[in-house]
Amino acid sequence: MSVEHDIALVTVTKQVTFEKMYEFMGGLEGSVHSNPKLGETLGLGGAIAQGGHLVAFLNEMLCRTFRGGYGRGGEISITFIKAVRPGDTVTTGGEITAIEAEGDRQRARLDIWLENQTGEKVIVGKASALIG
Amino acid sequence: MMMVDMWKDNFDGIEVGAETASFSITVTEAMVADYMKTIEFDQSWWDDANADEAGKVVPVDLVPKLVMRRLFVEYGERVFGRHIRVKQSYKFLQPILVGSEVTVTGWVKGKYEKRDKKFVEFEAHYVGSDGSLLLVDNRTSMILFESFKMKGVEA
Numbered sequence: 130m131s132v133e134h135d136i137a138l139v140t141v142t143k144q145v146t147f148e149k150m151y152e153f154m155g156g157l158e159g160s161v162h163s164n165p166k167l168g169e170t171l172g173l174g175g176a177i178a179q180g181g182h183l184v185a186f187l188n189e190m191l192c193r194t195f196r197g198g199y200g201r202g203g204e205i206s207i208t209f210i211k212a213v214r215p216g217d218t219v220t221t222g223g224e225i226t227a228i229e230a231e232g233d234r235q236r237a238r239l240d241i242w243l244e245n246q247t248g249e250k251v252i253v254g255k256a257s258a259l260i261g
Numbered sequence: 262m263m264m265v266d267m268w269k270d271n272f273d274g275i276e277v278g279a280e281t282a283s284f285s286i287t288v289t290e291a292m293v294a295d296y297m298k299t300i301e302f303d304q305s306w307w308d309d310a311n312a313d314e315a316g317k318v319v320p321v322d323l324v325p326k327l328v329m330r331r332l333f334v335e336y337g338e339r340v341f342g343r344h345i346r347v348k349q350s351y352k353f354l355q356p357i358l359v360g361s362e363v364t365v366t367g368w369v370k371g372k373y374e375k376r377d378k379k380f381v382e383f384e385a386h387y388v389g390s391d392g393s394l395l396l397v398d399n400r401t402s403m404i405l406f407e408s409f410k411m412k413g414v415e416a
Binding site for chain 2: 143149152153161171172173177179180181182184185186188189192197199200201202203204205206207208209
């Protein structure tokens with residue numbers, strides 16, 4: 130359920146490449162995020178993007194939108210529901226569902242998600258941040 | 262590269278409450294720069310967190326990224342084999358500043374089975390040099406057993 134507000138969510142879109150996945154892992158070879166053969170062996174169908182790599186995009190959206198109100202008092206809780214693979218393009222999204230009083234400030238609560246280039250949600254969850 | 266027994270199937274051996282690791286890390290400007298480049302973000306998102314701290318606050322998820330392998334992955338590979346993250350939550354209580362020392366401690370918070378899959382819950386606390394709690398990190402990993410047949414990564 131959305132609520133009336135004047136907060137403009139700053140969504141971000143990123144292309145996920147194998148090179149970026151490898152770089153995110155710091156060149157570590159023994160990971161399903163940087164070694165396609167290992168991903169195959171483990172039944173993952175190849176290399177998949179690391180969860181932290183994808184959460185970073187949601188954190189970027191929330192930090193761009195709420196600035197210090199996210200870094201000091203923000204919360205995020207998400208579930209990974211579909212793998213992201215090299216070549217995928219992902220876009221963050223969100224909807225503010227509540228604005229609540231918290232001391233002398235307000236807290237925004239949101240449903241958030243990350244979706245791939247076909248519109249499938251790959252991450253869903255909730256977040257909150259302080260306003261003002 | 263350390264050889265890992267990928268198929269340990271040691272769910273019963275996972276001890277709830279066991280500490281996974283505890284150590285300290287100091288974040289440098291170079292770490293911040295490397296991370297920003299990796300996630301393709303070239304604008305300081307933290308520069309208005311507090312006037313006194315402008316330009317010194319590190320990206321919110323940088324330290325969890327830096328410590329993840331040592332804090333959770335190595336423990337998992339040592340005790341129950343390969344695993345992938347299926348849930349993640351963070352509470353960002355206080356910003357972490359460049360040059361500050363952060364002590365991280367992780368432990369096994371729980372474990373459960375659901376729809377023929379096995380999961381381990383971890384929690385970690387990130388504490389500043391003054392003892393203040395900076396960040397709470399909760400994550401759930403799904404264990405990759407040999408009989409596991411992936412049809413998309415679905416928890």
